[in-house]
Amino acid sequence: MVISQISCPGGTVYTIIPGDTLFALAQRFNTTVQAILNANPGLDPNSLQVGRMICIPVAPGPGPCPGGFTYTIRAGDTFFSIARRFGTTVTALQAANPGVDPNRLQIGQQICVPARAPAPGPCPGGFLYTIRAGDTFFALASRFGVTVQALTSANPGVNPNNLQVGQQICIPAPAPTPSPGTCSGFIYIIRSGDTLFSLAQRFGTTVAAITAANPGINPNQLQVGQQVCIPG
Template sequence: MSALTPRQRTVTRAATGTGATLALATVALAATGTAGHAADYTVREGDTLTSIAKRTGTTVARIASDNALADPSRVRTGQVLRLPDAAPAAAPAPTGGAYTVRSGDTVSAIASRHGTTVAAIVAANGLDARASIRAGQQLTIPGSAAQPTATPATSAPTTSAGYTVRSGDTVSAIASRHGTTVAAIVAANGLDARASIRAGQQLTIPGSAAQPTATPATSAPTTSAGYTVRSGDTVSAIASRHGTTVTAIVAANGLDARASIRAGQQLTIPGTGTGSTTGTVAPTTQLVGNTFAGRTYSSQVVAAANQNKATLLAAGVPSRADMQAKVAATARAMGVDPALAQAIAHQESGFDQTAVSPANAIGTMQVIPSSGEWASQLVGRQLNLLSPDDNVVAGVAILRSLVRTSPDLPTAIASYYQGAGSVKRNGMYADTRRYVANVQTLMTRFG
């Protein structure tokens, strides 16, 4: 779709325009309080509750609660916050290893490969708010030996097997039962764009012993493991630490559309066999390509994009008209100009919730997973970008934040596309100016 062209091109400069993750900045500690007791912090320009919590060893929820903050996504310069059990020295220690950035890398992909998080890499390397990196840059990978998670080579037994579709089956449910992915089944069976199946149909189940997970001894490649949810965990963060995907965890545990979890909950973490989707990149390019405008995206990002595309197609999504209505209603509810939100959505995807770019920008608002984490923190709950409602909330939350922090509307629009840090450092690129002009023109249509 031509509407996706600007997003795909922008990713080559700053790990996607909406690839903002966590705005990290320094925090002033007033000389009050002692170790183990609360201390007063004075907010400086650029601070967020996330960065303050990370630097002081506490949580956003605890800071918001102790200071009775109505909107945890907003703090102001000069504001004094009382922080519990402040431990500013507890920065992520250099217990990990070094990594040299390669062409096509993103912080999100690097974090997933090394079993850590975007936030940890950003903090350990003092990256800017957009987590910008460049080829050849040396990164410290915290909490890891800087080795890719597990050894995908051990998942070699791709002994495909047959399966007869039963009434009520979906490709997603079949994939979950057999420890494989929707994208892999779609590719192996040449299914159509909607991943349609019928009762009695014979399917090839790739990368699996075709045994239900009731016999784990014979399905070693899926090596699922148990995990107890801790306070502050999100499904996205758990997936990143274990080298799997949000979609796989949601399917394995029967989570709802919002991927809701609670502290103490027991989760099944499906084997990092989801990482073996790199072996199916070539077939699944039928759903999402791996190149655009002469750029080839990393196999891991493209594999994730293909899996998300297949999941969206198999699940079914609202019509474009319905998605447009959701964008307008959500914008009104969140205090954003509905004309602006609709113009952005139209420019990004044409209101198509099944749209996924090679950079893994997902859905109507074309939000990448790291941006989804940022948006989740902005709204105070975990967002699932595959959910039509959450996808719109994520995009509108990011847009609202950019409008609030930008000097003018054109800059906010440009920042959604190019990234606020990049716009500030480099000004608007030529294609960014065209993007802004297109959005402002579309606003007159939706106004």
């Protein structure tokens, strides 16, 4: 029975001619045999009828790809192999291609390969850490005894809300913590907006005295949550 009308939204209606095979059609229209079968329920790939109209689906195109580039799927491609080839991650590929099924990539389909995650800059006194699934700046700060603010300062250009598995970041050295036994005054916990000058004014001391009571402190990089000794 020859079908006279079919529904093929977003695709191409094609009429079978002698010699056609689904494999040849898939190559000609940059799609896959499975995609054609999915678009034509009941179609027998071993008994194509000359004159029958079938739907040739169109591989979905990528959306906007800011900072990256468009890549055309080839035979054997997987998100894992593409991620390794272009120095990105499977997670980043999935985020850049919503609606694309990684398990059903089609030859000729276009996807967005996002820009590489920014590499960390120098990490003096700290170490490089590779992001794993589930990591957040808050969790990392708690694990390594630093603050979220310190992590953010050590990784300019890194978006804490879009960490990528495999991305490397700098874990800075923990801020020096004064010992209560060596502090002749009292221990103060740094809050947002604090400076040594404002602390000196607030507690009736000097910047030089606070600096001397806290060897190794960096007055220009106070961290929220950091403990300092306010001398008596």
